Amino acid sequence: MGASSLTGAEHRGVQCPECGCARLEVLQTRHTHDMRILRRRRCRRCGTRITTAEHLLAGPRGPCCRYR
Numbered sequence: 001m002g003a004s005s006l007t008g009a010e011h012r013g014v015q016c017p018e019c020g021c022a023r024l025e026v027l028q029t030r031h032t033h034d035m036r037i038l039r040r041r042r043c044r045r046c047g048t049r050i051t052t053a054e055h056l057l058a059g060p061r062g063p064c065c066r067y068r
């Protein structure tokens with residue numbers, strides 16, 4: 001049955017710039033020194049690879065990030 005491999009680390013709101021598909025597979029997650037998280041993603045539909053950067057903000061309105 002549905003073999004969706006949601007890792008739980010997928011960030012909602014990111015879309016492929018090519019086809020607009022929101023199903024991006026996270027290939028690699030990297031933490032930088034300035035509290036940023038870089039994620040390499042690949043679109044499951046067209047294969048376009050993009051890199052997203054998330055910045056951790058100290059505050060109640062910061063992005064909700066989950067660690068594994």
Ligand SMILES: [Zn+2]
Pocket residue numbers: 016017018019020021043044045046047048
């Ligand atoms: Zn795409």
